[in-house]
Amino acid sequence: MKRRRSLTHVGGLIESTGQHHDADLLAQALAVAPATDADNDPARSHVHGFHTYPARLHPLTAARLVKAFGEEGPILDPFCGSGTVLVEALIAGVPSIGTDLNPLAIRLAACKTRVRTATELEQLIAWASVCAIQADERRYAKAGASRRFSPADVALFEPHVLLELDSLRLGLAACEPPVRSDLELVLSAILVKLSRKAGDTTRRTRPRRLPGGFATRLFVEKTRELAARFTVLNRLLPPRRAPVTVLLDDATKLERLPPTPVAAIITSPPYVATYDYLAHHELRLRWLGLDPALLARGEIGSRTAYARLTPAAARQRWQKELERFFQAAGPVMKTDAPLVLVMADSAVGTVALRADELIAEVGRSSGFRLCARASQARPHFHGPTMAAFRNRPRYEHAIVLRKATPISPSH
Ligand SMILES: C[S@@+](CC[C@H](N)C(=O)[O-])C[C@H]1O[C@@H](n2cnc3c(N)ncnc32)[C@H](O)[C@@H]1O
Structure with a gap:
């Protein structure tokens, strides 16, 4: 069932579907004043604005998702990037773990979450x-x-x-x-x-x-x-510091996590065919002497990898990459733990890759049930792929899935 509602009139109309409670929480998380990626954007307050990073999550969205779905902890952000979710978990007093394949992301996330006197x-x-x-x-x-x-x-x-x-x-x-x-x-x-x-x-x-x-x-x-x-x-931190662990790990494998299952995953995977973290950070990785080999081998969704694919092949590849992520995520989560994804639609040529449709498909086939979604139209300015959003605008989605409870053989 779809509902269209304008929450706070910030950022435009939000359409939500699924279980009402979850859908409302997701819609509230998306209802934030649009932020740019600029470090001096007021939305990037305190450590959020220290170092630019492509496709950072809006800090307020991260904070609301942590409060709504992760308060029990520990939270895992397997595509932690510059650490937005981890910083907000620290402020909320919730233990968190972040992984990423980009060594610059790991250094940034660890720096921003290490509290100093x-x-x-x-x-x-x-x-x-x-x-x-x-x-x-x-x-x-x-x-x-x-x-x-x-x-x-x-x-x-x-x-x-x-x-x-x-x-x-x-x-x-x-x-x-x-x-x-x-x-x-x-x-x-x-x-x-x-x-x-x-x-x-x-x-x-x-x-x-x-x-x-x-x-x-x-x-x-x-x-x-x-x-x-x-x-x-x-000044924002609670008196009891929640631990933060930051690890270089592949989100499609998750081999390095501590053994305790996590109570929630809150994350924003790469925008498929949009960014190239390896290429974008080549200069910084070189000056910091960070080894990009794992990122070069394992980055998913990168623009370069998708550049020469037909739209059908791109869709298939993205499905496979997401499937590997879902299959790695399932075993590290507690039963019924929420998996919250913030993802935008992308395009290959003139064909849109709808994140909500893909997640619903891949999630189900990987043992998750889709609980709710909230979506908000976001402008698409990129000339060559603009035609992909002629009929339906490009949306940013917040989606929550839960690990399906295994059916016991006696049933
Ligand atoms: C949309 S960004 C996350 C941004 C983050 N939420 C923030 O606020 O800074 C996606 C991240 O996925 C990472 N990534 C790409 N492929 C990966 C993989 N196979 N395993 C782990 N991280 C990966 C990229 O390095 C990038 O940091």
């Missing part, structure tokens, strides 16, 4: 300043490069920016591990802005003319910003 935050800023002073000294002394730059870096950065980044990296290498790891993410957060890359998810470049010392100043500013974001987060 005010003293640790002061030390972080102090270390960033030390790195900056050393970088400035090397710049004044015209110290030159500490190593040979790759042709990709030479093409992407102005020579003086590359030298400053090189000096900052030398400084980071001398810091102790927890500080080093944070400062490497600070470096990662400013890399694209300092480069000729026009954005995270594009190969286009743009002219860039930055003054000497800019990269170093931005590095210190961004560290201060990170510390300030943590200070705000700290």
